[in-house]
Amino acid sequence: MCGIAGFITSNPNENSIGKLKKMTDVIAHRGPDGEGHWISENGKVGLGHRRLSIIDLSQEANQPMHYMDRYSIVFNGEIYNFVELRENLQKDGYQFHTHSDTEVLMAMYDKYKADALKYLDGMFAFVLYDKKENTAFCVRDRFGEKPFFYNYKKGEYFSFGSEMKCLWAGGTPKVVNNRMLFNYLSFGYLDNPNDLSETFYENCTRLHHSHYILVNIDKLEIQIHKYYDIEWQHINHQITIEQAKEKFHELFYTSVSRRLRSDVPVGSSLSGGLDSSLVVSVVDKLKEGTSQKQSTFSAVFPGFKKDERKFMDYVIEKTNVSPNFITPSDEGLIEDIESLSFHQEEPYGSASIYAQYCVMKLAKQNNVTVLLDGQGADEILAGYHFYYNSFFNELKNTNQTEYQKQLEIYKNLHQSNSINGITKKTLGDRVRAISPSLVKPIKGLRNQIKQLTNPVFNSDFYNTYSKDVFETKGNTFSTLNESLYNSTYRSGSIQQLLRYADRNSMAHSREVRLPFLSHELVEFLFTLPAHYKIHDGWTKWIMRETFDILPEQIRWRKDKIGYEPPQKSWMENPLIIQKIKTGRNKLVENNILNKKILQRDVKAEEACMIDDNSWGHLLSDYLL
Structure with missing residues (x-):
């Protein structure tokens, strides 16, 4: 994983190594192991790179990388199946001078052009310059694990970067998008759900996940294409539960195994929930018989109702891991919030993001560069409790008898659930x-x-x-699969979580890999009927049934907690209250909030609550 930036211009005088270096210096945290800058012979294309060495640690794998005296690339991410792709390419006569996935990526493009993307199992954002065609191929992965921002003026320039601060360093003015700010402060929107390319800053456009841009450098014109989608309406009603379990097991083990490929230490995040616990358990199973011991990293909150330490311990007791713990605090948040906000660049929903930030810091302190995590499972396997609404909508419209039966079972199972309770519309x-x-x-x-x-x-x-x-x-979908598709692909729900994970990990020069977001696994799970995902009141039913390597106390947990810290008590800290007041003052000074807001008391809020929006006022101090 790395950081990329660059500038494509109709005027070669606008490009310089100095400008590229400014654009990459601001993302040095993404790649502390090396840097590279290159300008094309015609002077119109400038590529910059910061390297975090993961695969092939040699200097030969540095970027920008060149291939066949035709292609030049800057690449952020990992191609997990590059070993298999490389073997197939060698059979076709392609030769390689490194052991990196970057070189394989250029060979794939030479052979398949844009169709190469369908063969990639990975997370990626890259720009590939084709000297012969005088084009730049700019790509973002299927689900948005890796970021890509750009600023474009037809006929004049196209600048890009892994983070928006690259664009600002390259000359793009930093101007807040007030439309986004209004919707954030009014309703808590972190994205425009109808246009995920819109950001909180003018002239900074986010390349939509599963899309690519082809830049015609002669004309400085761009074409945007969607190359991937999920066929969520195609359900396999013939598959048996045993067949589904076998396929799930095979695909997940393959995904985890590929994501363990690394030339640096690999560990795992462990929250105590189903998803991260399964990742840790499968990694442990794959390492059986070896001398390798998996390191795990967790945030704990002693004395807090939603602390999940006991569930982490169930996993630790059953596996051969080396556990590491950190306790984020209000004092730590006060100390780190400026850095946290600098790296996130846009508002974030709650202090939960700080817990993840601390886990990445802990991994760095223990010299573990790569972490596997469980993100994505909730959105493809119906892990959140609001999915019950669309599940029951579907069942009510298709089978009234089964609807009544499942509804009664659900109510009996969750009436004593003190964390989530019965879901209400x-x-x-x-x-x-x-x-x-x-x-x-x-x-x-x-x-x-x-x-x-x-x-x-x-x-x-x-x-x-x-x-x-x-x-x-909202939650008014007529089928469960459409609701899952909305969260996974359409609305930006999972993209927000992926943004948090990318920025938090890269703030500490760590890489996060997500086995649940193997596109082959995602596509398979979307073919399963709704009752394989929610059944007898249980979310993620097929997962619970398939993986008996999980501790039983976790496998059959009823509650759902999302790495939640004691945000309300943190917000009662006088120093945080003062920071909130500072944020309000700045919003008033910028003619955004009414000055009467300064007379109101600050209300402490639980994570993800926006009734008073004190959290939003706190973050605004770092946004403006």
Whole structure:
């Protein structure tokens, strides 16, 4: 994993090694092991790279890398199946001078062009310059594990980077996108669900996951293409549960095995939930009979109701691991929030992100460069409890008898669940069920009433942006698979989590790998009927049934906790309260919030609660 940046221009005088170095210096954290800069013979293409050495640690694998006296590339990510791809390419006569996946990637492009992407099992963002065609091929992976931002002016320039700060260092003005800011402060939106390319800053566009850009360098024109989607409507109703379990087992073990390929130490994050516990357990199984001991890294919160230490211990007792723990605190958040926000670049939902940041710091302290993690499982296997709504919607429309039976079982199972409880539809969900077109005007009306009776925003700011309210589909999907597809691919839900993971890991020069996001595994799980994912009240039922290597206490956990810290008590810290007030002051000074907000008390909020939006005011100090 690395950091990339570059500049493509119609005017060669605009390109320089100095400019490229500025763009890569600001992401040195992404690649502390080396740097490289290169400008094409015609002077129009500049590529910059910061290297975190993972595969082939030799100097020959440095980037920008060149191949066949035709291709030049800067690449961030990993191609996990590069060994198999390389073997096939060698049979076709391709020769290689390194042992890196980067060289394999260029050979794949030479053979297949854009179709090469369908053969890749990996996470990636790269720019590949083709000297013969005078084009640049800019790609982001299927689900958005690796970031890619760009700024483009037709006929003049195309600049890009792994982080937005690359663009700012290259001359793009840093200007807040007030439309995004309004929706964030009003409703907590971290993305525009209808356009995931929009960011919190003007002139900084996010390349949509599963898309590529082809830059015609002669004309400085771009074409954007989607190369991948999930066929969520194609359900295999003939597959038996035993067949499904066998295939799941095979695909997951293959995915984990490939993601262990590394020339540096590999460990795992362990939260105590189903997903990370399964990753740790499978890695342990794959290492049986070897002298290798897996290191695990966890955040714990002693005395907090949602602390998951006991579940971590169940896994530790059953596996041969070397556990490491860290206890994030309010004092630590105060000390680190500026750095955390610098790396995240855009707002984040809660202090849970800080817990992950601390886990990555712990891995660095223990010299483990690569961590496997369980992200993605909730979105493809219906792990969140709000998925019950779409599951029961589907069942109600297809089998009334089974619907009544499953609903009763579900209620009996979860009536004593003190963490999640029985899932209830929100007011927004009920309105959507009646008429989806009513949701946006009702949200706008509620906001308007609030603004009139107890104004939050500066009146000019409110009048300018109040008609630009974003809309989502909520939990009113008629089938479970559509709801899962919305979270995995369409709405940006998982993309937010992937952004947190990328920035938190790279802040400490660590790499995160996610076995559940093997596209072959994702595609298979989407073919399974809904009752294989939720059954007899259990989420992730097929996973629980398949993997008996999990400790039983975790395998049949009813509650769902998302690495949640004691945010409410943290926000009662006087220094954090003062930081929130500072954020409010800045928002007032920038004519965003009404000055009356300065007279209101700060309310401590649980993670992901935005009733008072004190958390949003806290982050705004670092956004503006």
